[in-house]
Amino acid sequence: MTLPYGRQVLDEEDVAEVIRVLRSDFLTCGPEVDAFEREFAEFVGAKHAVAVCNATAALHLALLVADIGPGDRVVTSPNTFLASANCAAYVGARPDFCDIDRITHNLDPAKLEDGWKQDTKAVIAVDYAGLPCDMPEISRIARSKNAVLIEDACHGAGGGFCFEGKNWKLGGHPWADITVFSFHPVKTMTTGEGGMMVTDNSEWAAKARRLRAHGMTRDASSFCGLEDDPSSPTWQEQGPWYYEMQELGYNYRITDIQCALGRSQLRKLPGFIKRRQEIVAQYNREFANAPFLETPRTPSLSTIAFPASLLSWHLYTVQIDFAALGIARTRFMTTLRHLGVGSQVLYIPVHLQPWYRKTYGYSIGMYPVAEKYYSSALSLPLFPAMTDNDVNRVVSAVKNILNRD
Numbered sequence: 001m002t003l004p005y006g007r008q009v010l011d012e013e014d015v016a017e018v019i020r021v022l023r024s025d026f027l028t029c030g031p032e033v034d035a036f037e038r039e040f041a042e043f044v045g046a047k048h049a050v051a052v053c054n055a056t057a058a059l060h061l062a063l064l065v066a067d068i069g070p071g072d073r074v075v076t077s078p079n080t081f082l083a084s085a086n087c088a089a090y091v092g093a094r095p096d097f098c099d100i101d102r103i104t105h106n107l108d109p110a111k112l113e114d115g116w117k118q119d120t121k122a123v124i125a126v127d128y129a130g131l132p133c134d135m136p137e138i139s140r141i142a143r144s145k146n147a148v149l150i151e152d153a154c155h156g157a158g159g160g161f162c163f164e165g166k167n168w169k170l171g172g173h174p175w176a177d178i179t180v181f182s183f184h185p186v187k188t189m190t191t192g193e194g195g196m197m198v199t200d201n202s203e204w205a206a207k208a209r210r211l212r213a214h215g216m217t218r219d220a221s222s223f224c225g226l227e228d229d230p231s232s233p234t235w236q237e238q239g240p241w242y243y244e245m246q247e248l249g250y251n252y253r254i255t256d257i258q259c260a261l262g263r264s265q266l267r268k269l270p271g272f273i274k275r276r277q278e279i280v281a282q283y284n285r286e287f288a289n290a291p292f293l294e295t296p297r298t299p300s301l302s303t304i305a306f307p308a309s310l311l312s313w314h315l316y317t318v319q320i321d322f323a324a325l326g327i328a329r330t331r332f333m334t335t336l337r338h339l340g341v342g343s344q345v346l347y348i349p350v351h352l353q354p355w356y357r358k359t360y361g362y363s364i365g366m367y368p369v370a371e372k373y374y375s376s377a378l379s380l381p382l383f384p385a386m387t388d389n390d391v392n393r394v395v396s397a398v399k400n401i402l403n404r405d
């Protein structure tokens, strides 16, 4: 069997939870959604969690509730999945980028501050691979410019960092205004497809709940003067069927079936994270002296630190100097596959995508650190069901290729 770079871990308990909901009255809009939101909010330490059909929808809602739109600029990392930038285009804002730090591969706060443009109204900080961004520093910059700070924590559910001696969880710290998580099967916990928008802002949470369901509300407010129109008397009648729409929303709902799976997976998340940490530690030890290869680093900056016990790793991405090694990455990956080891390249810098070049004029050379990282990045298998033996298989396959003359 080929080891994939990532995959879900489901057990009979998860399956039983899904079947329980299939036999119940509510497949959607039922009690599992509320319960999942409550439990997730409590787990990360946030006031509100709004569950939606995927994290892309959660990012879209985050920008909508923060009132980001045409004329605004939204800055994110080029080293991310398309969705972190696409959401800006959805609301008519301009997606823009800030290059990454050489060591963390996350948005570089110094470059963010230096390159700040006046129309920047939101920053989307992406915790690449699960390593948190320097959120306190990015927040200091964003707040000084009155911009909203959204954390794309799709890679890091359950993870956290240490700031000035105190531990904080993603979604539960005071530096992000909104945090977004993904429950796609390749991520740390899954609902099949699913996402969560987390915030302490009650108005934003309420608005996100409305926008996830067409902008509908059952509260009667006003029909913009129509109630005074004698020719349309029915508008005044507000019976039990009553609903009204004051703003344009979407259908971004998640089902009860998915939320039951989410609740079950959430209970296992600490165990998943622990196993991921063990595998990462094993890889780091084994690859410490490997030629042409660099393991991920978790530096301690001046005030923020990343103790291994707090990190929720989604990816194990090494950097390989393919040119010095004399083997092209494609060949490296094919050889790995023949040895039963899958791998993946994450990410093609978003600004280099044809649509971004043609729509906004981005080009090669604009974010050189992200581009260089892309040229050397290779993500190796990482998921909780991997055995020590599986990890050793990956290690010897990689070392075999590296040490070939």
Ligand SMILES: *Cc1c(COP(=O)(O)O)cnc(C)c1O
Pocket (backbone or CB within 6 Å): 054, 055, 056, 057, 080, 081, 083, 084, 126, 152, 154, 155, 181, 182, 183, 184, 193, 194, 195
């Ligand atoms: C997976 C991912 C998303 C999108 O998540 P979906 O749930 O698939 O919509 C957004 N940002 C990052 C960084 C991701 O890895």
